[in-house]
Amino acid sequence: AQTVTQSQPEMSVQEAETVTLSCTYDTSESDYYLFWYKQPPSRQMILVIRQEAYKQQNATENRFSVNFQKAAKSFSLKISDSQLGDAAMYFCAYSRVQGGKLIFGQGTELSVKP
C-alpha cells in the first residue's frame, strides 16, 4: 500500500525568506503523480503544484518549486519570498496514474512571521 509521510507538523518562516517542507512516500509503482495542496483557515483545498513521476524535471509554479528525488522517494516543497498569505496547512499527496484516489500526508502547518 502507498503511504505519504510529512515529518514536520509545524514550520515557521520569516516573511520574504525561503522555507522547505518535507515529504516522503512509499510505493511500488513506477509512474504516479505527486501533489502539494494548501489549506488556509477557510479550509478550501488549493492545488499548489503537481509533479508527474516520469518527468525528471522538477515542477515550478512562480514562488513554489519542488525537489523531486524519485530514487529516495522524496518530494519537498520550497516556498521562496514567503508572504503572509502563504500561512496555511500544506498537504503532500500521492495518486496512482490509474484510479487516482489521493493519499494525503499528515500535513505541515506553516506560519509566516512579519
Place this chain on the structure above:
Amino acid sequence: GAVVSQHPSWVICKSGTSVKIECRSLDFQATTMFWYRQFPKQSLMLMATSNEGSKATYEQGVEKDKFLINHASLTLSTLTVTSAHPEDSSFYICSVRAYSNQPQHFGDGTRLSIL
C-alpha cells in the same frame, strides 16, 4: 471561477436526523467524484469513490449504510449521513475529476455539527 460547488457549507442538526450534502461539478462532466472527511488539525481521509451510474466504492472502515452516496449524473454526487450522531460531526469535502490523468478539484467543504 469555482469548478466545484458544495452545499451546504455549514449545517447544524439534532442527533438522529439525516443530512444530505451536495457536490456539483460546474465546469465539466465528472466521471469520478470523491468524498473526504477531515477532523480538526488532521489530514483528509478518503471515505468513498463515486462513479457515475454505479455503486460507490467505500474505503475500509466506512459504513456504507451510514454514509449513502449517490452519483446520479455526471455533474452531481450526494452524500447522505443517515441517523447522524455527535461523533459524525466533522468537515466533509468532495472533489471531482474529469479523467484519471487530471488533478482533482475540491469543493469548499461542509462543516457538519450534530447536537
